[in-house]
Amino acid sequence: MSDLDDLPQEVRKRLEFLEFRLYWEGRVNRRDLTQAFGISDIQASVDFRAYNGLCPDAMTYSPKEKRYRSNEGFVPVLYAPDAPRYLAMLCPESADAAGGRDCWIGSPPPVLVARKIARKPVEASVLQPVVLAIHYGLEIEIRYQATTHKEDWRWIRPVGLVYSGFRWHCRGWDLKNQRFGDFVLTRILDVRAKRDAGEAASKDPQWHDEIKVEIAIDPRLEDGAQKVLAAEYLVGDADVLTVNVPKLTLPYFLKLNGIEDDRPDQKPEHRQIVVMNRDQVDEALPEGWKDR
Incomplete structure (x- = not known):
């Protein structure tokens, strides 16, 4: 394989796009490149030949479909698979923020997005x-x-x-x-x-000062549910996740994660996680916040 570092940046970007389509959709053709980057058909053909020279076992052309398909066991060498980025592209708000050509998905799967209530935009x-x-x-x-x-x-x-x-x-x-x-x-x-x-x-002391917030899985949950949630929230075999939070953003952190308070009437299936050092956290909240 040729030295990938020798590729011009613009060519590398187009070949990375090619691998993105092969990885997530299993197929790609010349038109995909021309539409995404505004290049000519001739340049797209040159890019495909260049990629075949670099990775001859990555894809196979299907005359019937008039497109390339990824081969079994395909592993990209230019594109680093990034699941969070792919999912962000699927979300209309994130895709709009990412901007035009940065959204590389050609054939998205069916997606439903829970919408936030629209707020007045910042002027x-x-x-x-x-x-x-x-x-x-x-x-x-x-x-x-x-x-x-x-x-x-x-x-x-x-x-x-x-x-x-x-x-x-x-x-x-x-x-x-x-x-x-x-x-x-x-x-x-x-x-x-x-x-x-x-x-x-x-x-502003709250801008720089931090507090350690200790998060654990709600102990009221059954063992099976605790194991599932521990795999999502915790690291390794730890029972507690410690998050360093700027005191300034502490109220927002608690609200965003649904752990503002420990209401006894809240079902564990809904709350899922709890703050272990609640007294210390409440003490760090801005004056008057707990009374809102």
């Missing part, structure tokens, strides 16, 4: 000044609509962005309340002014 006119304020250490005046009070204008100093698994937040120093807070980007209705930051706010 570029809001996100751009927030991002620039982070880059250049600026304060910006925002019109903010919280769920607990009427909309008002306030100055904040953005320090970062936080994704909760559901929505995007701006983490920033709130000059009005003299504390750090999370501002939901879709609730920032307008940005009307900016200025150089005055005296720098103290560093």
Whole structure:
């Protein structure tokens, strides 16, 4: 086999695509290449000859189907099989985010996707000044609509962005309340002014501090169910999975994984996993969060 490192990058990408189709769909033809990369039929033929020279035992041409089929025992040499990436391509939201040609699936299997309730999108006119304020250490005046009070204008100093698994937040120093807070980007209705930051706010301890959250399988489950879930969540023979979580994202982590609290009325089949160091975790939650 020729040295794969000698392949030009653009050719390597096309041959990787060829192997992707052979691996996941068991077939590929010249038209697949021309449509995916906008190349000519002649160039596609050249690519197929090049691949046959590199991997002569990988595929066989079927005159009846006018396409190549992967041979028994086919193992790709350019494409590294990536199941999570393939599944992400099948999800419309992930495929859209990945963008056009990065979705290489030609014949997807039937798929149903449980949809999230559509939320208001973040406006570029809001996100751009927030991002620039982070880059250049600026304060910006925002019109903010919280769920607990009427909309008002306030100055904040953005320090970062936080994704909760559901929505995007701006983490920033709130000059009005003299504390750090999370501002939901879709609730920032307008940005009307900016200025150089005055005296720098103290560093946000919750941004860097972490807490170890100890996760275990719900002990109320039967042994068989515990073994199945342990294979999904735990590592090796461990009984507990320890996850280092930034304190800032701790509430979101718990909510996203369905372990916000230990309700006795919640069936173990629904909860599946539990927090072993609950007292320590609750102590690390932001003030007032447990009362929401």
